[in-house]
Amino acid sequence: MRNRWVLFVPLAIMGLLFGAFIYRLVTPAETLIQSQWIDKPMPLFDLPPATAGVEGLKSSQLADGRPRLVNVFASWCIPCRAEAPQLEALKAAGVPIDGIAIRDRPEDVAMFLREYGNPFDRIGADMQSSVQIALGSSGVPETFLIDGKGIIREQIQGVILADQVPEIVAKLEAMK
Amino acid sequence: MIAELGLALLWIAAALACLSLVAGTLFLRGGPKDLAALVRPASVAQGVLTAAAFGLLIALFVRSDMSVELVARNSNSLKPMIFKIAGTWGNHEGSMLLWLMILSLSGGLIAIFERRLREDTLVATLAAQAALSLGFFAFLLFSSNPFKRLPVAPPDGQGLNPLLQDIGLAFHPPTLYVGYVGLSVAFSFAVGALITREIGPAFARAMRPWVLGSWIFLTLGITAGSYWAYYELGWGGWWFWDPVENVSLVPWLAGAALLHSVAVTATRNALRAWTVMLAVIGFSMSMVGTFIVRSGLLTSVHSFAVDPERGTFLLVLMAIYIGGALTLFALRAGAVAEGKKFALLSREGSLVINNLLLTTILALVLLGTLYPIVAEAMGEKISVGPPYYNKVAGPLALILCLVMVAGPLLSWRKDDGKRLWSRLPLALFAGAAVLFGLILFGGKVGILPLLGMTVAGIVAVASLAPLWGRNLRRTPLPTWGMVTAHFGVAVCLAGMGAESAFIKERLVAAAPGDNIRIGDFSVKFAGVKPVAGPNYTAIEGTLIATTSSGSSFTMKPEARTFPGLMGTAPTETNEAALLTRPGGQLYAVLGQPVTSDDGRADRYQIRLWWKPLVWWIWLGGGLIAIGASLSLLGRAQLLAIWRARRHRKSQERFAP
Amino acid sequence: MTLRLILLCLIGALALPLAAQDRLPPAPYAYQQLKDPAQEARAKALMAELRCLVCQGQSIADSDAPLAGDMRHEVRTKIAAGESPGEIKAWLVARYGNWVSYDPPFDGATAFLWLGPLLFLAIGGWLAFGRFRRGKDDAEDAA
Numbered sequence: 001m002r003n004r005w006v007l008f009v010p011l012a013i014m015g016l017l018f019g020a021f022i023y024r025l026v027t028p029a030e031t032l033i034q035s036q037w038i039d040k041p042m043p044l045f046d047l048p049p050a051t052a053g054v055e056g057l058k059s060s061q062l063a064d065g066r067p068r069l070v071n072v073f074a075s076w077c078i079p080c081r082a083e084a085p086q087l088e089a090l091k092a093a094g095v096p097i098d099g100i101a102i103r104d105r106p107e108d109v110a111m112f113l114r115e116y117g118n119p120f121d122r123i124g125a126d127m128q129s130s131v132q133i134a135l136g137s138s139g140v141p142e143t144f145l146i147d148g149k150g151i152i153r154e155q156i157q158g159v160i161l162a163d164q165v166p167e168i169v170a171k172l173e174a175m176k
Numbered sequence: 177m178i179a180e181l182g183l184a185l186l187w188i189a190a191a192l193a194c195l196s197l198v199a200g201t202l203f204l205r206g207g208p209k210d211l212a213a214l215v216r217p218a219s220v221a222q223g224v225l226t227a228a229a230f231g232l233l234i235a236l237f238v239r240s241d242m243s244v245e246l247v248a249r250n251s252n253s254l255k256p257m258i259f260k261i262a263g264t265w266g267n268h269e270g271s272m273l274l275w276l277m278i279l280s281l282s283g284g285l286i287a288i289f290e291r292r293l294r295e296d297t298l299v300a301t302l303a304a305q306a307a308l309s310l311g312f313f314a315f316l317l318f319s320s321n322p323f324k325r326l327p328v329a330p331p332d333g334q335g336l337n338p339l340l341q342d343i344g345l346a347f348h349p350p351t352l353y354v355g356y357v358g359l360s361v362a363f364s365f366a367v368g369a370l371i372t373r374e375i376g377p378a379f380a381r382a383m384r385p386w387v388l389g390s391w392i393f394l395t396l397g398i399t400a401g402s403y404w405a406y407y408e409l410g411w412g413g414w415w416f417w418d419p420v421e422n423v424s425l426v427p428w429l430a431g432a433a434l435l436h437s438v439a440v441t442a443t444r445n446a447l448r449a450w451t452v453m454l455a456v457i458g459f460s461m462s463m464v465g466t467f468i469v470r471s472g473l474l475t476s477v478h479s480f481a482v483d484p485e486r487g488t489f490l491l492v493l494m495a496i497y498i499g500g501a502l503t504l505f506a507l508r509a510g511a512v513a514e515g516k517k518f519a520l521l522s523r524e525g526s527l528v529i530n531n532l533l534l535t536t537i538l539a540l541v542l543l544g545t546l547y548p549i550v551a552e553a554m555g556e557k558i559s560v561g562p563p564y565y566n567k568v569a570g571p572l573a574l575i576l577c578l579v580m581v582a583g584p585l586l587s588w589r590k591d592d593g594k595r596l597w598s599r600l601p602l603a604l605f606a607g608a609a610v611l612f613g614l615i616l617f618g619g620k621v622g623i624l625p626l627l628g629m630t631v632a633g634i635v636a637v638a639s640l641a642p643l644w645g646r647n648l649r650r651t652p653l654p655t656w657g658m659v660t661a662h663f664g665v666a667v668c669l670a671g672m673g674a675e676s677a678f679i680k681e682r683l684v685a686a687a688p689g690d691n692i693r694i695g696d697f698s699v700k701f702a703g704v705k706p707v708a709g710p711n712y713t714a715i716e717g718t719l720i721a722t723t724s725s726g727s728s729f730t731m732k733p734e735a736r737t738f739p740g741l742m743g744t745a746p747t748e749t750n751e752a753a754l755l756t757r758p759g760g761q762l763y764a765v766l767g768q769p770v771t772s773d774d775g776r777a778d779r780y781q782i783r784l785w786w787k788p789l790v791w792w793i794w795l796g797g798g799l800i801a802i803g804a805s806l807s808l809l810g811r812a813q814l815l816a817i818w819r820a821r822r823h824r825k826s827q828e829r830f831a832p
Numbered sequence: 833m834t835l836r837l838i839l840l841c842l843i844g845a846l847a848l849p850l851a852a853q854d855r856l857p858p859a860p861y862a863y864q865q866l867k868d869p870a871q872e873a874r875a876k877a878l879m880a881e882l883r884c885l886v887c888q889g890q891s892i893a894d895s896d897a898p899l900a901g902d903m904r905h906e907v908r909t910k911i912a913a914g915e916s917p918g919e920i921k922a923w924l925v926a927r928y929g930n931w932v933s934y935d936p937p938f939d940g941a942t943a944f945l946w947l948g949p950l951l952f953l954a955i956g957g958w959l960a961f962g963r964f965r966r967g968k969d970d971a972e973d974a975a
Contacts, residue, residue, distance in 0.1 A: 076854045129902035133927065
């Protein structure tokens with residue numbers, strides 16, 4: 001005689017399936033791909049200047065003892081424009097900020113800096129996203145918090161909001 | 177007026193569904209026979225009214241009535257008429273109404289044509305079908321009303337996604353829906369049989385044509401969808417293991433298992449519990465599929481609406497339907513007395529293995545599709561794609577094909593293996609010939625395509641084995657059907673293997689006058705020119721492909737730009753140019769203009785693929801559908817003969 | 833103020849194909865094959881297994897997105913430099929996590945993914961063929 005409990009297996013499997021469905025409906029998927037290259041050293045690179053009048057960016061320059069921000073941006077990135085005031089505020093608070101411009105032409109970067117200000121000490125031109133990929137970054141804008149030894153400590157994806165500015169300053173202070 | 181009428185018809189149809197359900201339930205609990213008499217006409221009327229409502233929705237799209245929200249969001253007066261009509265089901269609400277229409281019409285057709293089943297089982301079946309309809313009516317009327325009006329009608333609509341303005345894609349949803357929703361009939365028959373405890377050959381015989389019919393449409397729909405993706409998406413892939421593709425495959429797998437199982441139950445009164453379970457699983461998977469696609473659960477290029485609220489509604493409906501049916505199964509299926517015993521080496525035995533393998537593949541496709549959610553709950557983000565399915569489903573599918581080789585050659589109940597051993601050597605020889613041919617002359621071939629083509633060789637010969645030694649003119653149609661369908665599997669498998677193993681690709685930045693060598697062809701890039709279509713502008717390239725034997729063919733791939741309507745940004749699509757030859761297809765795509773180092777400004781990115789035997793994939797799919805159709809015809813033929821004989825017998829009884 | 837920023841981000845995120853694209857040409861090896869066919873075959877096989885970061889479920893081999901093109905360039909460059917596909921995949925997984933590979937790993941979280949089908953087959957087989965053993969016993973009893 002067939003074991004009666006076996007007949008409940010399809011129902012049990014259905015229950016598991018529904019568990020997965022309910023979980024996903026309750027906690028929607030996180031669409032951003034976070035970088036896993038955290039607490040790891042900055043990848044080695046030597047990027048040319050993104051436009052006339054700015055310095056290029058070398059990875060060795062990021063390990064000079066001062067915790068700093070590296071901002072991955074592009075002139076064609078519309079949300080990046082919304083970030084400009086926050087970057088200015090961070091610069092005013094004494095935070096060193098370096099930029100990496102992704103897939104950008106010099107004239108477009110120049111126009112972007114003219115319109116939205118230049119909070120960057122140096123801006124490297126990443127024409128083929130190679131540094132972006134090496135960082136585990138998947139979009140723009142993204143900001144990386146680097147400690148004094150050139151180790152990546154945190155990744156902020158998306159636009160930095162005004163209320164995040166003091167938090168970032170504090171975090172970088174703690175890294176000193 | 178039309179919209180309001182359509183909505184009214186839907187409400188009346190919903191009320192009729194409610195009537196069928198209530199009358200049927202009361203009758204089954206010991207009510208008067210009059211109640212049973214209500215159910216058949218109510219089901220028919222429900223079907224007719226829902227179909228009429230769908231017709232009215234099509235009319236609204238045809239007239240481009242922008243005061244209806246659905247038309248304004250999904251159509252445009254500039255669209256060609258055929259796409260205006262197709263736009264009716266190219267959106268969430270319209271396709272939901274299509275779903276409901278097929279559900280209701282199926283109920284009506286059961287009511288009209290099913291005469292052999294015991295009355296109480298039939299009433300239970302119709303009541304189950306009505307219950308299914310009721311839930312989806314509620315979903316449509318309360319959260320997805322297709323006839324909703326806009327307070328102010330816009331001057332014109334927001335148009336349809338240009339990717340969907342394609343004749344193949346226009347008819348892909350209705351074909352698939354007839355398949356998915358057709359499985360609801362099997363579900364209802366199974367539930368009906370469980371309710372009245374009549375789980376035997378009678379309900380299987382009633383269910384069989386429906387299973388075959390819906391599976392034929394599923395096969396055609398999936399084959400057509402694969403071909404559409406192949407030529408429309410511009411990269412020549414024919415299956416991506418994308419979540420939406422997977423959920424379309426799962427009901428097909430259930431249907432494949434079911435159609436074999438139901439045949440055994442109908443003729444041999446065996447595998448009854450399998451048949452009932454597969455019938456429930458089939459439509460359950462259709463519902464799960466529609467839920468996954470409409471609720472935004474998984475990202476996919478195919479995703480429909482992203483609406484968690486609608487998702488929750490569907491989830492509740494499914495919990496009631498699937499939970500109810502499976503609970504009923506668990507409680508009642510055990511009471512089915514064991515059928516006649518059979519040996520492992522027998523037709524029934526091979527069909528049990530067939531069911532098992534198909535169900536395992538079904539389970540693993542579902543597992544792979546949903547596992548990213550499970551992994552995320554455990555804190556890991558993963559992706560599951562072709563590498564997983566090839567490694568896990570691939571071998572199982574090949575084993576299944578080998579079982580398919582042996583099965584038709586085995587006798588019922590118990591086989592001594594003699595007939596199998598006498599007919600197998602030729603098939604095995606064919607497979608060995610393919611294998612050694614590939615190893616010796618094929619170059620570097622991956623293990624899965626290699627095994628796939630070998631198995632295809634075995635199956636191709638073995639599938640014809642049931643015909644050996646028979647009088648072909650007196651072979652029944654269902655046997656021809658089986659042979660054709662199994663042969664189709666071999667053809668499909670061979671196509672997949674050959675394309676995967678021997679595909680050639682060339683990516684070139686070509687200037688006009690350049691020659692590109694690929695496979696047996698020398699392709700000359702003759703240049704580009706701008707062209708305009710009904711609602712797009714394009715750059716059309718001209719490629720002249722010449723074979724080594726001297727025949728020349730012209731290919732014209734296009735890069736199209738559709739202007740953005742009503743504030744949306746323009747979209748770009750690629751129209752690949754295809755050249756079909758006996759040996760395969762040449763696939764050409766025109767890419768972006770390239771600024772090259774030598775300063776030339778007229779170079780374009782050209783992508784060329786030579787895909788050996790790729791069209792065998794869809795030919796195989798077509799053969800499978802034809803085989804199943806022959807089986808269905810054969811049943812209809814047998815039914816007609818049976819009815820004629822019965823009529824003659826009753827006439828003879830009264831002859832003077 | 834925050835609402836405006838959120839709206840801006842939303843508009844930015846929804847910016848459709850031609851609206852927010854860079855103006856640079858694709859990377860050299862985004863649409864160019866390697867000279868050595870064996871290397872190109874290895875690169876192609878790897879690209880089919882890597883997931884595009886900015887698409888709705890496509891591999892980098894099947895996508896026209898600029899970042900996908902840049903990733904193809906990385907893959908081909910590294911293959912040409914002699915790295916093995918496994919090393920390149922590991923390099924990318926170290927940066928983006930297992931999500932970037934369509935071939936899920938075999939670890940604690942994914943054990944059931946890989947072993948589940950086998951388990952299902954084994955249990956199903958035992959259930960289905962349990963009756964064959966019983967069937968044979970009955971036939972022997974009847975004999």
